[in-house]
Amino acid sequence: MIPLTNQAPRFVTCYHCGEGIESTASARSTSCPHCHKRLVHDDMIIEVATMWSGPIETCGRVVIGPSARLSTRHVAASESVDVAGDLTARVTCRGLVCLGGNSIFKGDCTAASLEVERGAIIKGGFFQIGH
Numbered sequence: 001m002i003p004l005t006n007q008a009p010r011f012v013t014c015y016h017c018g019e020g021i022e023s024t025a026s027a028r029s030t031s032c033p034h035c036h037k038r039l040v041h042d043d044m045i046i047e048v049a050t051m052w053s054g055p056i057e058t059c060g061r062v063v064i065g066p067s068a069r070l071s072t073r074h075v076a077a078s079e080s081v082d083v084a085g086d087l088t089a090r091v092t093c094r095g096l097v098c099l100g101g102n103s104i105f106k107g108d109c110t111a112a113s114l115e116v117e118r119g120a121i122i123k124g125g126f127f128q129i130g131h
Contacts, residue, residue, distance in 0.1 A: 012059035013078040013094055014039060021059075044077075046070050046085075056089075066102065081111070 010025045017035040029040050043060040052072035056062060059078045064070055068085035075081060076092045084100040091097060093111040101119035108126040116122070 010041070012039070012041060015057050015059060015076040015078050015092070015094065018094065064103070066100070 008025060009022045010027065012021050012023055013019070014021055014032040014035060014037070016032060016037045016039075019032065019034040021030065021032060021039070023030050023041065028042055029038060031037065032039055040058045041060060042058060043063065044056050044058050045063045045065065046068045047065040048067065049069040050071075052070065054072070055074040055076060056072055057074075057076040061079045062075055062077045062081045064083045064085045064087050066084040070086070071088040073090065074092070075087070075089045078094045080095045081091055081093045081097045082100070083098065083103040083105060086104040088106040090107050091109045091111065095111070096113045096115060097109055097111040098115045099105050099117060099120040099122065101117040104121045104123070106123040106125065110128045112130065114127065114129045
């Protein structure tokens with residue numbers, strides 16, 4: 001049997017209830033001990049045009065690449081949402097939402113902070129920034 005290496009624990013924030021969770025560094029998913037819902041730890045990186053029927057949720061980052069077009073009902077991320085392409089969704093982020101200079105965002109946004117680069121296009125939407 002090969003011994004497991006000692007890795008420092010990973011601390012993540014539940015994107016459902018907002019509670020902090022200690023997890024193993026190698027875990028890709030877990031359940032929140034507070035709200036008992038499933039959590040995904042992996043970053044979600046979208047590089048192509050995609051129609052997604054369900055929510056995209058992660059304790060990490062959501063990255064919409066420059067040639068990507070994503071249309072979904074909800075994007076939730078604990079760390080950040082970085083948009084370089086087109087995003088149509090309701091966004092909830094406990095960290096930074098960054099709209100790049102060539103991005104197009106359509107939808108509502110609730111985030112701890114928002115960065116909008118010159119040239120970004122925002123179509124409609126309700127924004128609640130800060131706590």
